[in-house]
Amino acid sequence: MEHALTSQTRIGEKPRPKKNYLNETTGFWSWAGTLDHKRIGVMYLVGVLSAFFIGGVFALIVRLSLLTPKHMLFGRVLISADTYNRMFTLHGVVMIFLFIIPSVPAALGNFAMPLMLGAKDVAFPRLNLASFYLWCTGAVMGVTSMLTGAVDTGWTFYTPYSTTTNGTVSLMVMAAFVLGFSSIFTGINFVATVHKLRAPGMGFFDMPLFVWGIYSTAIIQVLATPVLGITLLLLAIERSFSIGIFDPKLGGDPVLFQHFFWFYSHPAVYIMILPGMAIISELIPTFSKKTMFGYRAVAYSSVSLALLSFIVWGHHMFVAGQSQLATVVFSALTFLVAIPSGVKMFNWLSTMYKGNISLETPMMYAISFLMLFGIGGLTGIFLGTLATDVHLTDTYFVVAHFHYVMMGGTVIAFLGGIHYWWPKMTGRMYNERWGQIACVIVFIGFNMTFLTQFILGSRGMPRRYYNYLDQYQGLHAFSTYGSWVLGLGLFITAAYLLASLRKPYDAPENPWGGSTLEWKTSSPPIAHNFEEQPVLERAPYDYRPEAVTF
Amino acid sequence: MMPPQGSEFAGEVDVVYMALFWLSVVLFLGIAIAAIGFAWRYRYKPGRVTPHQTHNTTLEIVWTVIPLLLCVAIFFWGLNGWMKYAVAPGEAMEVQITARKWSWAFEYPDGSRTVNEIHVPVNKAVRFVMTSEDVLHDFFVPDMRVKHDIVPGRYTEVWFTPTVLGTHVVTCAEYCGKGHSDMQAKLVVDNDADFQKFMETGGTEWEDYKNKPAEWGKLQWERKGCSTCHSIDGTRIANGGPSWKGIWGKMETMNDGKQYLVDAAYVEESEFYPNAKVVKGFDPIMPSFQGLLRSHELQGIQAFIKSLGNDPNAGPPAPTVLSLPPKPAPGQPAANP
Numbered sequence: 001m002e003h004a005l006t007s008q009t010r011i012g013e014k015p016r017p018k019k020n021y022l023n024e025t026t027g028f029w030s031w032a033g034t035l036d037h038k039r040i041g042v043m044y045l046v047g048v049l050s051a052f053f054i055g056g057v058f059a060l061i062v063r064l065s066l067l068t069p070k071h072m073l074f075g076r077v078l079i080s081a082d083t084y085n086r087m088f089t090l091h092g093v094v095m096i097f098l099f100i101i102p103s104v105p106a107a108l109g110n111f112a113m114p115l116m117l118g119a120k121d122v123a124f125p126r127l128n129l130a131s132f133y134l135w136c137t138g139a140v141m142g143v144t145s146m147l148t149g150a151v152d153t154g155w156t157f158y159t160p161y162s163t164t165t166n167g168t169v170s171l172m173v174m175a176a177f178v179l180g181f182s183s184i185f186t187g188i189n190f191v192a193t194v195h196k197l198r199a200p201g202m203g204f205f206d207m208p209l210f211v212w213g214i215y216s217t218a219i220i221q222v223l224a225t226p227v228l229g230i231t232l233l234l235l236a237i238e239r240s241f242s243i244g245i246f247d248p249k250l251g252g253d254p255v256l257f258q259h260f261f262w263f264y265s266h267p268a269v270y271i272m273i274l275p276g277m278a279i280i281s282e283l284i285p286t287f288s289k290k291t292m293f294g295y296r297a298v299a300y301s302s303v304s305l306a307l308l309s310f311i312v313w314g315h316h317m318f319v320a321g322q323s324q325l326a327t328v329v330f331s332a333l334t335f336l337v338a339i340p341s342g343v344k345m346f347n348w349l350s351t352m353y354k355g356n357i358s359l360e361t362p363m364m365y366a367i368s369f370l371m372l373f374g375i376g377g378l379t380g381i382f383l384g385t386l387a388t389d390v391h392l393t394d395t396y397f398v399v400a401h402f403h404y405v406m407m408g409g410t411v412i413a414f415l416g417g418i419h420y421w422w423p424k425m426t427g428r429m430y431n432e433r434w435g436q437i438a439c440v441i442v443f444i445g446f447n448m449t450f451l452t453q454f455i456l457g458s459r460g461m462p463r464r465y466y467n468y469l470d471q472y473q474g475l476h477a478f479s480t481y482g483s484w485v486l487g488l489g490l491f492i493t494a495a496y497l498l499a500s501l502r503k504p505y506d507a508p509e510n511p512w513g514g515s516t517l518e519w520k521t522s523s524p525p526i527a528h529n530f531e532e533q534p535v536l537e538r539a540p541y542d543y544r545p546e547a548v549t550f
Numbered sequence: 551m552m553p554p555q556g557s558e559f560a561g562e563v564d565v566v567y568m569a570l571f572w573l574s575v576v577l578f579l580g581i582a583i584a585a586i587g588f589a590w591r592y593r594y595k596p597g598r599v600t601p602h603q604t605h606n607t608t609l610e611i612v613w614t615v616i617p618l619l620l621c622v623a624i625f626f627w628g629l630n631g632w633m634k635y636a637v638a639p640g641e642a643m644e645v646q647i648t649a650r651k652w653s654w655a656f657e658y659p660d661g662s663r664t665v666n667e668i669h670v671p672v673n674k675a676v677r678f679v680m681t682s683e684d685v686l687h688d689f690f691v692p693d694m695r696v697k698h699d700i701v702p703g704r705y706t707e708v709w710f711t712p713t714v715l716g717t718h719v720v721t722c723a724e725y726c727g728k729g730h731s732d733m734q735a736k737l738v739v740d741n742d743a744d745f746q747k748f749m750e751t752g753g754t755e756w757e758d759y760k761n762k763p764a765e766w767g768k769l770q771w772e773r774k775g776c777s778t779c780h781s782i783d784g785t786r787i788a789n790g791g792p793s794w795k796g797i798w799g800k801m802e803t804m805n806d807g808k809q810y811l812v813d814a815a816y817v818e819e820s821e822f823y824p825n826a827k828v829v830k831g832f833d834p835i836m837p838s839f840q841g842l843l844r845s846h847e848l849q850g851i852q853a854f855i856k857s858l859g860n861d862p863n864a865g866p867p868a869p870t871v872l873s874l875p876p877k878p879a880p881g882q883p884a885a886n887p
Binding site for chain 2: 196290321367390394
């Protein structure tokens, strides 16, 4: 499979500068006190991938325990029910609050967006560093909670179980509170950056679609996260001072908690998927060497998803005890929110049509995304449909659905984005052959793990179960084997990516023939991004031969 | 892919499910074939120039409107099925569920109670009115395709009409802590004859107390309302009756001056004909429990009162094992059930 390293990518390329943002200054404080969005992005990347590793270990423990109905391995009980309940809770908490919410915006968005806008940095570099330190603080609080009693409530902290169980619940929810501010600050920063720091000649509809996605995400981050913050604060207050907000024994309402919680957490899933979709909108035109089909439709769909995401939260509560009228209305609105995602899917496929497609690792991840997010989105229909949701909610069907959209969607896109921008961020090319192999292993392992869970759920296997009836063992065992394959694929990915860092710089400015401004500077970029303020000369994704200037 | 269908509603849900399944298969294959097909058909050739197709507004409208219409149709189809689930018919038999960590307590209209096992008659609608003693739980019967959360501090409902005889699994579907995955119950769908037999014995909870009749009796003292008027610690409750403490084996004086031994027969008569003998100093206000006490419950009360005696080993005998009365011969009147 040949690289898309055509002579097109070499036009205008200058010799590699001696100093770049990585080696310009050295020492701990040059990183710990940096205001450079690229360094902050790299630190975030290290942080969120570490969180991904920890959350992944919890997942492997959960799946190992589920290998047999009596959670036994070699004749001995692996972990107790209390430990199991902590494992799945921590898996969720770590993956959602420490990994996936920050992942694309804070790591890749921070790094790439100012470059794509032709800017020197984000609008508020100090606020950016503050976001990172808030993330670190939340991480330390969360780890402390894990080590001093941990939490067994599920990542959703439903009351009154969470207000009455023992464990370090208050510390954990306050960790999420702090992480929420990290997310809010990032959102504020990105909105301001997009509005104020675009290069001359770049109107809103000349921005790369990655920026539209990150921008839409930022709107949700700013509007929704405060609701979670207050909700978790109220939970901590109720636990500490026995004020009856959510516990009926104190005069509170458990369903109220669920409304507050999901009012954030539904938009939150769009904080997770919009950046992933934003990456796909970069990968597909670039690796098809063809202009993006339906640019405006895709841009508008990002914003409309952000707005629509706020009015469907009750679809998590169809059997929770909300009113019947609310249930009907939320189901109807949920179908509405499916439409913009479909629009994107059709436009991505139309972009590939009659393209000139090369299958480097980022593109393989993009194609994986189309299939896996396709399954995830389609299975959402079963859950939005009232008659079927009654049976399927709170079962493994839901677990499979959200893993397909969050992992098969966002994580796969994140991996595609990491590979795409790896040469730009690190100045090195990773081993392409291993990249493609690992992508296939990840794809196979992911499907082995989660596809059978749709069947488990349809057959009545509830979620968050430590024991299960014997009849479910075959599918559970298959899922556990899948988790090992998936783990192997991710481990290989980490290995060759880290190995590439030991090479000298070998990445050209534009290894993929990309059309957006970050490819018009060296790999890695110099500290202030561009030698001179770039002016937009080429519309994004314009692959007409006369338009290709870099 | 779905469990056996235990009701007509289950059949209807499965039709919707399978339709969505096939729709998803078709759409997924469309996506996969397009993505992989295009990647193959238009694989990279150096020097090839791609067409500059920026957009097609008609296409955008078409692939927005058609999915929208499809979504509207599916929404109404789902709503239709859900409305049946949401409204119980008026003639449904009501069963109360009290869920708690980590077991299920069921109570029938006649007061019969069971724990972790429930019998319902086939082809008759049954409606469950549910509450929790502690945290959220969820009553999920996969074979019936119904579930609903059980919320402490309020009542929630779920109903179905079982159409298939046999035992079905009930499983808690809202995380409730350590015993969440052990919180199962058996739903047994009986034909009418078997269901009648089950109801006559007042449920199956008593079987757990077969060898502990005094404990069973104490539960009845709490549940049947005895505790409202009769204390067990010797204190006299205002406007109530005599305390049960220390009365077993006593010669008690009634308000007409006559004396009677407090034994099993005395207790039974007091339950069913309370005003036949009224203890001196008390008013004839005790209600009758005729038809409200099963034989094993009466046995429990007898054993319980004996256990409150000054010397529980002294005095007349009380039941030591709970049992059901023998079935009467045909033509003979039934004993008090």
